[in-house]
Amino acid sequence: MAALGDQSEAPPPPPDQQAMASQNKPISNIVIIIAMQTEALPIVNRFQLTEEPNSPFPQGVPWVRYRGTYKNLNVSLIWPGKDPVLGVDSVGTISSALVTYAAIQTLQPDLIINAGTAGGFKAKGASIGDVFIVSDCAFHDRRIPIPVFDLYGVGLRKAVEAPNLVRELNLKVAKLSTGDSLDMSQQDESSIIANDATLKDMEGAAIAYVAELLKVPAVFVKAVTDIIDGDKPTAEEFLQNLAAVTAKLDLAVEKVINFINGKCIAEL
Incomplete structure (x- = not known):
């Protein structure tokens, strides 16, 4: 038993108190997660990040960490890398979930920023090149038609509330729906409509x-590369607009990080 006044065995504060403390602590450690190399490299260059030669991740995984400091922030950008067999970007929910888990466990960030491109619905007000902050995320391709399991499949979750950031940077706010396919089946479309989503991505x-x-x-920062309910094939429009829209994403991420610098979560 510890002597009176000895705090060496004092229990940690309750989770609610820990959460409150983290909300009011200045943000100092940010992890940016980006699915595609084309999306990642402009941000790497803008913040002068360098590739970590000694990966903190398990041997054999293709995940890449870029790191550096910017103003008062330690910034890491994690890209899932290229598929070891096919050599294409490791897009989709599985790679994104894995690298997010590994990055949190290894780097202990104060904040995650998922930056990337997305499809948008013109019926919901999206146009090519628009940049959105996401308020809610849900899945549209996890259909489990059993009570309660259906809600689990949708997996609705809110992003961190950032009203000051949205107002200061004059960004649009939208709901995001995620699935593992670039195209959209009729079932997917019905689920996306049910999710009230303006944006569709894969992470x-x-x-x-x-x-x-x-x-x-x-925080989720998404730039629109293709109009899902437009008249052009999704893959064609996505590739046509990727470079130009990625440049807009890059600028938006810089503005977001400049706003975050020196603030705590509660001030976002």
Whole structure:
């Protein structure tokens, strides 16, 4: 038994108190998670990040960490890398969930930023090049038509509330729906409409799930590359607009990080 006044065996504060403390602590350690190399490299260059030669991740995984300091922030950008067999970007929910979990466990960030491109619905007000902050994330391709399991499949989760950031940077706010396919089946479309989503991507809700599970706030910055309810094939429009829209994403991420610098979560 510890002597009176000895705090060496004092229990940690309750989770609610820990969460409150983290909300009011200045943000100093940010992890940016980006699915594609084309999306990642402009941000790497803008913040003068360098690739970590000694990966903190398990041997054999293709995940890449870029790191550096910017103003008062330690910044890491995690890219899931290229598929070891096919050599394409490791897009989708599985890679994103894995790298998010590994990054949180290894780097202990104060905040996660998932930056990337997305499809948008013109019927919901999206246009090519628009940049959104995401308010809610859900899945549209996890259909489990059993009571309660259906809600688990949708997996609705809220991003960190950032009203000051949205107002200061004059960004649009939208709901995001996530699935593992670039195209959209009729069933997917029905689920996306049910999710009231303006945006569709292949990572966000998976990152939101892991971030909530491990109690790390997450901000989602999405730029529109293709109009889902437009008249052009999705893959063609996505590739046509990727470079130009990635440049807009890069600028938006810089503005977001400049706003975050010196603030705590509660001030976002």
